Amino acid sequence: MPDLAEQLDTxxxxxxxxxxxVRKYSTYTLLVLDEWLLDKPDERMRSFLLEIMEHRYDTVSTVFVTQYPVKDWHERLGGDVTADxxxxxxxxxxxxxxxxxxxxxRHHAHPTTTN
Known part of the structure; x- marks a missing residue:
């Protein structure tokens, strides 16, 4: 998502x-959005995401990788009609x-040793 936001800015x-x-991201057979909603998207990003999701809906697959449960996504997307x-x-x-x-x-982290 941070890279996508940077590309949108450019x-x-x-x-x-x-x-x-929008066309570019709409045509991938599989789109993986990592760090989904780590940062709350601004209005421009939300409009962009809506356009991508509209084009991808029911035609290709999208994977959302996030630390937030789905029940929290609506609020993180702004909680309004665009979020709906x-x-x-x-x-x-x-x-x-x-x-x-x-x-x-955390499981694979090496414990630090103190001398």
């Missing part, structure tokens, strides 16, 4: 830049896989 200053970016529209396109025909609370980074 595309915004170019003629038809955002439209081209984005969530509608995500949750219908969606599959949720809860991986639990297990933290692999």
């Amino acid at each position: 595309a915004t200053g170019k003629p038809a830049g955002v439209r081209k970016l 529209a984005i969530m509608d396109r995500i949750v219908h025909n969606g599959i949720t896989i809860n991986t639990g609370e297990y933290n692999m980074r």
Whole structure:
């Protein structure tokens, strides 16, 4: 998501830049959005996400990787009509896989030793 936000910033200053970016992300057979909603998206990003989700809906797959439960996404998306529209396109025909609370980074971290 942070890289996507950066690409959106760059595309915004170019003629038809955002439209081209929407087309680009709409056509991937599988789109993985890592760090989904780590930062709350601003209005421009929310509109962009709605356009992508609209184009992808019921045609290709999108994976959302996040630390937030689905029940919290609406609020993190702004809690308004745009958030409703984005969530509608995500949750219908969606599959949720809860991986639990297990933290692999913590599990594989080497304990620090003190002298």
